[in-house]
Amino acid sequence: MSPRRRDAEGTTSARAVRRAELLAAAAEVFAGRGYAATTVREVADAAGILGGSLYYHFDSKESMVEEILSTFLDDMWAGFDRVLDAGLGARHTLEALIAESFRCMDAHRHAVVIYQKESPYLVATWERFGYLADSRQRHEEMWLALLERGVADGEFRSDLDRPLVYRFIRDAVWVAASWYQPGARMSAEEVAKQYLAMVLEGIQASPED
Amino acid sequence: MSPRRRDAEGTTSARAVRRAELLAAAAEVFAGRGYAATTVREVADAAGILGGSLYYHFDSKESMVEEILSTFLDDMWAGFDRVLDAGLGARHTLEALIAESFRCMDAHRHAVVIYQKESPYLVATWERFGYLADSRQRHEEMWLALLERGVADGEFRSDLDRPLVYRFIRDAVWVAASWYQPGARMSAEEVAKQYLAMVLEGIQASPED
Amino acid sequence: MSPRRRDAEGTTSARAVRRAELLAAAAEVFAGRGYAATTVREVADAAGILGGSLYYHFDSKESMVEEILSTFLDDMWAGFDRVLDAGLGARHTLEALIAESFRCMDAHRHAVVIYQKESPYLVATWERFGYLADSRQRHEEMWLALLERGVADGEFRSDLDRPLVYRFIRDAVWVAASWYQPGARMSAEEVAKQYLAMVLEGIQASPED
Amino acid sequence: MSPRRRDAEGTTSARAVRRAELLAAAAEVFAGRGYAATTVREVADAAGILGGSLYYHFDSKESMVEEILSTFLDDMWAGFDRVLDAGLGARHTLEALIAESFRCMDAHRHAVVIYQKESPYLVATWERFGYLADSRQRHEEMWLALLERGVADGEFRSDLDRPLVYRFIRDAVWVAASWYQPGARMSAEEVAKQYLAMVLEGIQASPED
């Protein structure tokens, strides 16, 4: 009620809320047209303000993607770490990781698309985006270790090239963000289930069917 | 499907050779940085000439991608048509399409990457790129028909959502162009074989193994 | 010579005090970075308030310099007029003017720096700053008359170009505001004395002349 | 005559000539209005081209001042080093330094004005201008050493504060660039002579000391 209290909480969170709104608008436009092809004015239009006004909230166009991507990656790794810490077997870990990936895609759909399409450009152009390359590397290591373990445990086929399997899954799963529409025919969870089935068992009819 | 540009004489003139060289350089840079983020000067640098000189050969930056993409799509559809015309069963058609996709990726690696990343932007921005959307649609129809036929013939599982299967395969296969390096550890053919195995049978160890 | 802005009541109201505080902050920043290179936000930061709040007190950034400069010039000319009205001989008038100049520099250090550096720009850009050019002209006339009188009276060397002598003194004396720090090794008064010694024994007719 | 030779020499020097022309225009405008208050368009107007065209020759507005100032400082220090290496006595060294200063001012009038007015701002704002502070420091050390030597040799008065004398001379001399017009009533050489007379007969030890 006191002005003091409003300053300490109310104002801060109002600002954070506004930032989040603006970033959501930016993410949608960046994902749709590509970061480089999107003008700051288009972002501002989408947010319902004028171009210059964005600079009250953000340093630069660059900072906007930065915040969009780091927010997504932080959430993604928190989820992955939860899965890895659960101490499941290889197959169940794989299932959980794919489920987690789709959950994350659902929550950060546009950020995921941006991450897919713009990472190479951003990493090549600005040092500050080096963490994108780090994340990609850690992601690969995590999956290769998992596949290794699954093969050792007899849960996964041993006749496949592990790096290839990793890329196969990664591409199939994450590119889904490009076409997935929340509230469409299938929920993210259902898509995850079907993808899991395909990854694990393939699309061929079983002999016994 | 795509506009044709042929020398009036029909011969592979020195001019056509130079165009091809320049387009190869352009494709590599566009694929690496993204079309919008690439400047004409960067293309020229990669080709070893100055920016203005490109305009002796091409109308515009736009025309360059246009030619890169249409060349690729023409080749891809020629290949697909050969496969479809062979009158194979569903499973063998699927095998042949995936093999053909990888062959095409091998031949037009950069064009494929550009096609993946830039299609939405190009289609949304210039009418002349409408044929990209047409191609995508025809591709989807071809695959859905194939999957339908395979399920009807008892070759493919019937419990999977067909559009989802299509996207799964499409994404896994074509995104490979983003990381595939000609002359790397595995040939395109080997990658195709392994991908086919995964798509058909999954990565899970079979019970009898 | 310069516009006046006085409280209607003629009292030193709280409002006037606040204005003076803000102008002091503004003067320091303008002097340090230059008027054009200083943003209103920087002024506000220096004053401990937010940018928009300055506009409760002042019409514009322009009005701030205006008030800073006119306050300084009013004081300077009041001092000079006192000296000129005292009816001293040329040499003593020169001594008193230089002493007065240093006193003024001490009292309006930042304003003096701004006046030095920004006058040409302000005069060229806004009509309202025309009085700066007037002041400069009157200053020159005052000094040339003084030098003339001193030469006529046999107090100053006659072999020097008078306009040049004027500039020499003006530049040496007033640019001191750029480096003079109140409370530093030497007081303004001491600096004035030394400067006077240097100036005088240069332009003063030698005993043997 | 051969195209090769024209490339090796002609083109390179043509480019350098153009740069110099553009920098001359820029220096005049920067000196007149102040660096921060000058727009790139104003520089371009003065050069007779469009704003964007400047960027074919220079990276940024910043780079333009950088080149203007470093060219001036290089020339100035080359001149000062010649004087210092001549091994003259203190008084003759002082004479030569002042003459050299005026020569330099004549050759780089606008650069000198920019150096005077913009150094603090440039140094405070961009690291790359740190060399301006270095130059200023070296200048001060050179003069203090000279004054010290002159006092020790009995050529200069010992009752004056050396740092103050340095500043007095520096300000009087260099600020002259602000009003000196080449081809005006007096040549730079004549101004130098008169300034020297004023300075010298002030700080010179009197015969009766």
Next chain:
DNA sequence: TATGAATGAGTTTTCATTCAT
């Protein structure tokens, strides 16, 4: 064919200023 200087429209960014609270 290629060069390189220039164009000019458009982009990102800045910033004095306004205004509802």
Next chain:
DNA sequence: TATGAATGAAAACTCATTCAT
């Protein structure tokens, strides 16, 4: 009085494109 979000005009800078040589 002060805040802080926004405005909008102008600034710095970019870059596809042109064109005389």
